[in-house]
Amino acid sequence: MAEYILLVADVENSGLLSKSSLEALSAAKRLVESIPASRFAVALVGEKVEAAMDQVATCGADRFLAVEGADFAQSRYGTDALAVEALVKAAQATVVVAPANSRWNRVLPGVAHRLNGRVDTHVTSFTIAGGNLEINRWYYRQRMEATLKRAQRPWVVLLESGFLAAWIGASGKAPIEKINPAITDSLRRTSAIGIKAPVSDQQTIRPEAELLFVAGAGWTKKQPDGQTHVPDAEKLILGFIRKTRSSLGSSKSLVDLGGEGQAILSFLSHLNQIGQTGATPRHAKGLSTCCHGEEPHTVGWRFISERRAINLDPNCGWARGKADVLYVADAFKVITLLNEMLK
């Protein structure tokens, strides 16, 4: 079935599009190329859209639609939902593709409802079967994968990052068509008064990082000298994270220790937890340290392409097919040496 595909993306503070928006653009292009007689348009929302439109001017879209203005500088449900509703109607889109970021995950399900369409969130890939779109997503904490197709249109698809390479192409001059939805004061009831975020060197979760560094409970356990060395562990882990700009993950046991009144690594929270009841990040490489590699933890490594682990125990879970390489070694010593080398 021929589709009219609309890429919906938000303009970053830099004035350009994020990597995940460019990945969604790659997805829109791939759909157009794979579904006969299909076409696509780009739709941007932001305070100023020109630079971002020019960034993707040569992507091959039919139309470059935009909702622009101060009302759209920051994420706000009321104004964002109206903007996308107007864009989908203007394009008469049958499939809407957007990056699964916090802005669109919150807004687009409501837009699909307003348009009497359907939405699928956390989509991790898609296939074309007999010229028709089918999407893939995981359920039950990444344990079951489903393939779905839908007859209802418009079909809104929120794509997780990391499944396609970001679109790259020459910039140019895009012919922007501006859409002006009528924004009333009642839609402006919510206003963002600022952003509270950790200062950048305290930020340990970095979805864009090449490497995921995982700390396990072993860092807080008694070591061969019969003592715990939690302050040393803190220094070694933070030193490694800062030098490599990698993202910090944790096992559940380690983040739970705080609640059990034990010595803990102060910079870890449940947001760092990887696994069945934690996150399933997408990094090219992963390095696990002082973590046993049990199934409820390693299930969160499903999308990590190259996995390595450092553990004193040659019979740990990583040795049983969970890692590509297991270093049977003392992580305190290995990370001390690595940090020296990284100087």
Ligand SMILES: Cc1cc2nc3c(=O)[nH]c(=O)nc-3n(C[C@H](O)[C@H](O)[C@H](O)COP(=O)(O)OP(=O)(O)OC[C@H]3O[C@@H](n4cnc5c(N)ncnc54)[C@H](O)[C@@H]3O)c2cc1C
């Ligand atoms: C329903 C359910 C859901 C769960 N969900 C999750 C989840 O989402 N994420 C998760 O992580 N867990 C989860 N768990 C818990 C999981 O089963 C494990 O208990 C947990 O992952 C163990 O954490 P750990 O490997 O850090 O700690 P431990 O099992 O205590 O392992 C510590 C490891 O450190 C090693 N070690 C110690 N010192 C050193 C050293 N100097 N150098 C190298 N290695 C060293 C030891 O050999 C040991 O293997 C879940 C469990 C259940 C029942």
